[in-house]
Amino acid sequence: MSADRPAPSPGPILVVNPNSSQSVTDGLSRALERFRVPGGPAIECLTIAEGPPGIITQRHVEEAGLRLADLAERRPDASAxxxxxxxxxxxxxxxxxxxxxxxxxxxxxxxxxxxxADRIGVIAVAATSIPRHLRYLRRMGVESRLAGELALDGLSVAESGHGEAAFAQLADRGERLKALGAGAVVLGCAGMAAQRARLEKRLGLPVVDPTQAAVAMALGGILAAAA
Incomplete structure (x- = not known):
């Protein structure tokens, strides 16, 4: 490539919500607005409309994987x-x-x-998801650094991201995880993104929105490759 010819713009980062809740996808897009940096890739937030309202059961997980693979094959333009x-x-x-x-x-x-943090806690949206999350931590080899994982009670994925009732439950679970020795808390559902900053201030601990964390990794890799 000629030295005076600008490098081609990178393709978009596709952030894919595999459940059918458009409100969750909209919340993700708002939470990622600061990652849309000048000169960086576009960040597209997509909903798989054929999915269930929330990915709760193992069947939901398996079906979502197939839909995600189909989408990835249709979008060769994506950078990540x-x-x-x-x-x-x-x-x-x-x-x-x-x-x-x-x-x-x-x-x-x-x-x-x-x-x-040396030990972390996770807040899940549903208790039925916790065994699956723990299996994944064992796969990653980091289960010994988990202080605990606690679930919200009676809230959907979409409901977990807004409202005082949801925040009260998040704060309660966060305080309990803090008492168990967690030095940082991970929000164990993409729908909770809008609550991150407020919860971090309440707990006095780092609170990680996992979608922001994943996009930060993707963006860092793309920018490093272009350097």
């Missing part, structure tokens, strides 16, 4: 993919069908929290 579901559905499958880097928000959120 972010799977915006805390179960990281289909991450190995999606990595097998695209040359672009693929980031799961559980993996990224946990690694980001571990960079800031």
């Amino acid at each position: 993919f972010v799977i915006a579901c805390y179960s990281d559905p289909g991450i190995d499958l999606v990595r097998s069908v695209t040359a672009a880097p693929v980031y799961g928000i559980q993996e990224a959120g946990v690694l980001s929290a571990l960079a800031r």
Whole structure:
């Protein structure tokens, strides 16, 4: 490439919400606004409309993985993919069908929290998701650094991201995790993004929104490659 010819613009980072809640996707987009930097890649937040309202069961996870892989094959223009579901559905499958880097928000959120604290806590949206999350931590080899994971009670994915009732539960779970020895807290659902800053101020601990963590990794990789 000629020295005086500008480098081509990188393709977009695709942040994909595999559930059908457009309000969750809209919340993700708002939480990622500061990552849309001049000269950086576009950040597109997409909803898989065929998905369930929330990725809760193992069947939801398996079906979401197939839909995500289909989307990745349709978007060869993407510089990176972010799977915006805390179960990281289909991450190995999606990595097998695209040359672009693929980031799961559980993996990224946990690694980001571990960079800031020796032991971490996680707040899940539903108790039924916790065993699946723990299996993933064992796969990552970091389960021994988990102080605990606690779930919200009776809230949907969309409801977890706004309102005083949801925040009260988040604050309660965060304080309990802090008492268990957590030095940082990971929000274990993409829908909680809008509550991050307020919860961090309340707890006095780092609170990691995993989608922001994954996009930060994707953006850093793209900018480093262009340097």
